[in-house]
Amino acid sequence: MLISEIETKHILTHSKVPGLGYSINPYVGCQHACVYCYARFMKRFTNHEEPWGQFVDVKTNSLDVFDKDILKVKSGEGAFIASVTDAYQPVERKYKLTRSILERIADLPPDLFRNGFAVSILTKSDLVLRDLDILKRLEKISVGFSIAMTNETVCRLFEPRCSPIRQRIAALKTLRDAGIRTYAFINPILPGITDLPAIFAALEGVVEYVCGETLNMRCGNLTDVLHAVSLFNEDLRPSFDLNIRSRNYWKSVEREFYELSQKHSIPVNNFFHHIDSEHSY
Template identity: 40%
Template sequence: MNTPLIREIQTKNILSKSNLPVCEYSANPYTGCTHGCRYCYASFMKRFTGHTEPWGTFLDVKTWTEISNPQKYAGKELFIGSVTDPYLPQEKHYKRTRALLEQLKGSGIKISIATKSDLILRDLDLLKTFPEARISWSVNTLDENFKNDMDNAVSIERRLAAMETFHQAGIRTTCFISPIFPELTDIKAIIRRAKKHCNLIWLENLNLRGDYKTVIMKYIQNSHPELLPLYQEIYDKGNRNYWEQLNMKLKKYAAKIGLDYATNNDNIKLPFEAPPVIVNYFYHEQIKKSAKKSGCTVFSD
């Protein structure tokens, strides 16, 4: 990977009111993401930053005035990492995510973090001080070669090991199987690997739009030409039969292995020791319609 273009920028507020239905506030200590995922929906952020460089090759490191009166956020939901990974390799040096957590420590805010990294292990003791903290790791394959084709983040094994460590420490964890590549993501194998180390298993299908649709379709054509007709049916013709059939198969599989299965539901509260619940987010259109009625905007893969 080439050295990314890095600059430090000043931002007025690090916490923003969120339109996401899963939280009241969001925070992104960085703009850009050096993981360089080929399928990244967050590349739309370039519209607002003035960057002309390819997504994945630049990073803006944010500084901000220290949060005043953090206690006013007690009981509120904060999602860290909606359009970047807060634990990029550069976080080891700049420590912007750690600075944010230190400023919010003792405030009573409820934190959710999404990452593809195990650098978050550095902050385990700090995160244990937050009530109802929840950490999710994106895992869409157990094949490290396919993973390397798709992103520059740490290995799948390192992500799963970090998830296990957090779960053993009593922090709620989510295995986010996303994005699911048709016929390439072995969902059942991932569930078998992760189910003892997480409280939730989210399923999200690969959505293709914008510039990265061409990138992924070209990858399929070159690396998996036998799947090209299927991907054309799904992503050029809009046929949803594959996802509907996969939904039914996974629902039956969940029942077979004794796990509950839900659709578009992030409000499941079970005892920590309970087996994980599988939550299917294949139906983005329904989520968007529901969010629109409630005045929310939803960003998804």
């Protein structure tokens, strides 16, 4: 694992996440090394030769840059942490960049952000619990965990270095019990692998809402994904390959998603499709 220290020009970058306006990514690259990771396109903007998951660039000047960037943010806006990395990957234990930025947000003068500065965190690591003391100080905070499966053995194949699923669910419960708004991002949905009924059942009582997302194949991840599917179950590969390209299949998945949402009384906030003419029939 190559860990390098770099300087960044901006830490608050414009984002299309509804209701937020900005993203904060304290790191480039991600030690979690999920085989399906769509953020691998970020490698293009680095000089790295290593495979995705084998390098992290640490934006060591994040705090100084934050202090400048925040002056341009209008009242009522907020930030998504993080859009192209996991802000709670292992390297955060040492550098504490995410923690320091959250502290800065908690300390923002109320006259600058009269309506509060909204923060939405999405992670696959229960390291986020380390920062519960600061999260509790934030006026508008939600914390979500990405969950694509419930089987821990399969999880190790697709998400080799993330917190086990049971720890993510336990972390959601801890956060919710502490009064933090919680959500789950069920993504990416993997045909024949993602067990939606089991996930919804596990989320009952620990999240306020869910989002769903189909597999995003537009980032060069397909070879790795199909390889992991074969390792899991070679016999599944033909139907997996067929279903990920089928509009009808994804429509039926979305229908099931909303039915389960009703059954478990967990509202759906959004369901994202990534199917396009190049990858579908």
